[in-house]
Amino acid sequence: MNANIAVLEGDGIGPEVTAQSIKVLQAIGKRFGHQFMFVNGLVGAAAIRQVSDPFPEATETLCRRSDAILFGAVGDPEFDSNPKAKIRPEQGLLRMRQVLGLYNNIRPIMTFSEILEASPLKRERIEGVDFIVVRELTGGIYFGKPQGRSENGELAFDSCAYSKYEIARSLIYAFTLAQKRQKRLTVVDKANVLATSRLWREVAHDMSKNYAEVELSFLFVDNAAMQLILNPKQFDVIVTENMFGDILTDEASVITGSLGILPSASIGDSLALYEPIHGSYPQASGKNIANPLGSILSAEMMLSYSFNLMKEAACVRAGVQASLKAGKTTADINASKPVGTSEVGDFISNYILNSLFTPGPTPVPERVTLKMSEPIIHHRNPEFVEILTRVHQSLKYLFRTNRPVVVFTCSGTGGVEATMVSMFSYGDKIIAVNGGKFGERWFDMAKKYTGNAVEVKVEWGKSIQPEEMKKVLEAHPDAKGVYFTHSETSTGTATDVKAISEIIQKHSSALVCVDGITAIGAHEFHFDEWGVDVCVTGSQKGLMMPPGLALVAVSEQAEKAMEKATLPAYYLSLKKAIKAQAKEDTPFTPAVTLIIGLDEALQMIKVEGIENVWKRHQRLAHACRTGCEALGMKLFSNSPSLAVTPVWLPSGVEWKSFNKILKQDMGITVAAGQDDFLGKIFRISHLGFYDELDMLTVVGALEFTLKKINHPFTVGSGVAAVQKAFLN
Ligand SMILES: NC(=O)C1=CN([C@@H]2O[C@H](COP(=O)(O)OP(=O)(O)OC[C@H]3O[C@@H](n4cnc5c(N)ncnc54)[C@H](O)[C@@H]3O)[C@@H](O)[C@H]2O)C=CC1
Ligand SMILES: CC(C)CC(=O)C(=O)O
Structure with a gap:
């Protein structure tokens, strides 16, 4: 798919965490064959400084023209410490939510089993927590009028107002969400004090008749604040007004381990904006220490909510989990051995690209995977017989x-x-x-x-x-x-x-x-x-x-x-099998899905031409060998295959740590040596779906790895040799 994404990085850590989400989305685009176009817009203090407006018209236009919006954070100490400032960065965020009609903010609160100990709460209390807060986003005290100061300055006032309409549209979303989940909905309010809260209760009661299967409950916000910590597993879907939702979700971040990892989606009738729930965390700005997972998981929400790319979203989540499992996390989660903001982004995007350089399984092209994800058909159906017949013919061409x-x-x-x-x-x-x-x-x-x-x-x-x-x-x-x-x-x-x-x-x-x-x-x-x-x-x-x-x-x-x-x-x-083949059949139930994929893969080979496929393998194998030799590595075979290049590990290089860096930092999987050669050689595949860039990638990754373990070599020599092999 093609999608235009408006990027509003904002202030403080906004730009650095957003950069990681873009990296991750680019990796998703590359792996799954999507084209994401990113266009930047000004917001917050950055926008005030440039155009004296925290949400300029150009940014609004950009948002309206985009398929989704990726937002960082706004807020700056210069304004925080000046209560008299007339124009404030946060006004930009509020105006944006209002004019773009982003009236619901969806905040999933889910613990990751890999980092339960990052929370100060007991493991048994938080393990398996999985609830969603629907925060009303364009009403309540954030927007109520009048707001201001009395003429003599002795009094300040805010107003909290909600219409039935505003309440209903958040409740509809929350009821529908609960229907799809555990069917439990909790309305959090302060109905013992506030008139607006009593209206929330009234509307929720009326509406519950339409959602009979959803168990509706009410909780005062002060009690809810305690219950969140005491027994967070009781919740499925929480719906609440603007201010309560903001406060309770910051509190809920303690359950998950850090405010830095919570994502959100702000959605309305047509547009959707994805933002971590944290602020601009100015103390961390520019230090490469902020956790980017809130932003990356917001990008995951974008993939599923805005683009319905569920497989891609699952892939991002798997990458996040892998980063947590590998301990590749920032100081808020892993204080003893933290990595930087950009390293987390690198790890996850490498994980997504997951470049296999193994001689089987080898990479599967996206169009083959997509073919195999189509609905299954019966193997006696004429459609399948047609596919099998074509496969039989193509195999003759191949052999x-x-x-x-x-x-x-x-x-x-x-x-x-x-x-x-x-x-x-x-x-x-x-x-x-x-x-x-x-x-x-x-x-x-x-x-x-x-x-x-x-x-x-x-x-x-x-x-x-x-x-x-x-x-x-x-x-x-x-x-x-x-x-x-x-x-x-x-x-x-x-x-x-x-x-x-x-x-x-x-x-x-x-x-x-x-x-x-x-x-x-x-x-x-x-x-x-x-x-x-x-x-x-x-x-x-x-x-x-x-x-x-x-x-x-x-x-x-x-x-x-x-x-x-x-x-x-x-x-x-x-x-x-031959007898069945003569009738374009198989003697037993065939792997229908794989044969459908094979049909697609064989078409690709036919389009390239088998002679060209052989020549490509020759070119890649030659370049790979040349690159490894330029790095001072010796080749293992005296009659080298065009499918896989085995290389002796340079002396003094220990296989396990070498492989760990290749895999975890670079996302590259090569094959180990076998039997007597385990720990002595490793094997790089160029068999199947590889091209010139892949060889530059793998040799570049070898250079990175050798450098990281302080093995002496001339930086760039391997990549240059590969390049020369292709260009000469
Ligand atoms: N959506 C937005 O753009 C928001 C903006 N703000 C603004 O942000 C500025 C700072 O406000 P604060 O109250 O300090 O809230 P904050 O969310 O920026 O930071 C609060 C604390 O949470 C932790 N934290 C936040 N993000 C983190 C991350 N990515 N990685 C690791 N730890 C993280 C830090 O310990 C930090 O001190 C203010 O100007 C405020 O107005 C605050 C909340 C939301
Ligand atoms: C700066 C504020 C508008 C922050 C806030 O309430 C939010 O992000 O939800």
Whole structure:
């Protein structure tokens, strides 16, 4: 979606906390494919200083033309300490609320389990607190007339007035909200003293007939102030007038741990403004110490209330929770080890971007995710058959084959298992090349199924050469199948499939069985031309999908072998799957949603063109390697894969702290080394949905991390090398 957001930062800490929300909204835009346009407007003391008006006409126009308003705070000691000042920053805020018709202020009060100890109240009293205060915002004593001083200055007066209409529109909102929640509504007033409060009660009573399922109660404000602290869990929705709502919610912030974390939405009939409930906290201004969560959570409210972007809002909340869990909080919450305002914003926006640089799962493009979030359809419906038919065709394009490629609902390992149980019998000799975790797995699997497996061990980081394969085949002329891995994920090492397949065909009648799980979509591959018999890939690799599907291409030879095979196979029977595939069907209930996503992902690959996809992987892999080497890191593999680059950790660098900084400060997840190489190497993926900027990002993040742990290197050298690799 496209949205115009008016940004009114205001005074004191307003600009610094608002900057964090913008950062977070930009991250949401990037991750979910939305365009948020931010336009600044003057308000408060800043506006008085520039244009002598705390809410200038230009700001009002900007607000009216925007889809939502993000507000910081107003107020400045210069005015606070001068009671005689005629123009005051706060007048801007009040006028703005009034002229924009923002008559309800919604303030959710919810504790975060991660920071319960930040509250001075007992854990059992506050754990699970979750209520909402609906504060009337454009009436009551804030706006009542007359207000002022007597002529002789001996008397000052304010007026509190409410019309039935004003009360009713806040109550309607609160009743409706309660209906959707726990169905409990508390009206807070001072009806034992104030006439306006008695009118609130009267209107609430009358209205309650229309909301029979909502349990309505009344509480005097003095008692409410105590109950909030004594037993805050009793509340579901509170509705109250302007002044009481302001005071009670500052008090309620003690339950949650800090005034700095409470957000709000000020809404009317057409416009909505999102603002933390705190003020301009001038003592903290410019010091990078204010908590930005009130503002960030207000941005979360904007996403859900104004834009109905619920998934995006949930993502912001998850980022906030992650920051609290990681202790990335300001001094008001974490006095012993605080981080700065901007660090909290960085952490949350990095969390949202959550850049995966792992060789599976790999990043899923937004348009694929969106496709998968459409309503589910039945797998026998013509719409699904059409999708499956297209997927079958696209898979042929992907594998470069005219033969069937079947779709299994399982991981890549399940796909390899399907080939074994479908093509072989007990006692059949299977050669398995073991040059890493996955080769090891195929050897184990063959041993289990046929009881006759030959392991060809290859040093990690190296690939099997044709002459070596020739010797193995000569030693085992009775082999029925040879399993080898195109791109070994654990070592980032590629095997020359074309050459190995040629040797096997020349010197043996064994079936050529390729684990293409991390190779398909990254490495050049021609199933038919290269004489491969079965090749398996998984959805969460080069296909830019979540895990859950195995795709298996099957040659004519392989199909013939199935006629003689006697190993038991049911769910993973390739024979059954091929038969169903011929009718554009699957033998068992397929993962409908994943296949719908796969259809979209394969369309993306087709539009780019498979040759271009291979070339892109080559470009990215080369740039990634160059960048790492420029930082003084050594590459692990002598036959590098185009899917993943494994790198030796520089000496003296400890993996756990290195990875923690990469992940927590930069939002980058890379893969650890496995087995003997755990803590010694790490692996950077460029498999699937990556581009040039991603390589600059990951190498830039490596630089940041090395700098933070004081590892010597020339700042900028890695990023420059990546840039040169692309530009030369
Ligand atoms: N919506 C608005 O723009 C509001 C503006 N104001 C104005 O703000 C100025 C200061 O007023 P105060 O009464 O001091 O209220 P305040 O809300 O600015 O600060 C009160 C106390 O709350 C804590 N606090 C507030 N925001 C925080 C944050 N983000 N992180 C960590 N701690 C935080 C601090 O301990 C601070 O001393 C005044 O000029 C006042 O008129 C006050 C309330 C609301
Ligand atoms: C400066 C005041 C208008 C503050 C206030 O009442 C509020 O933010 O709710």
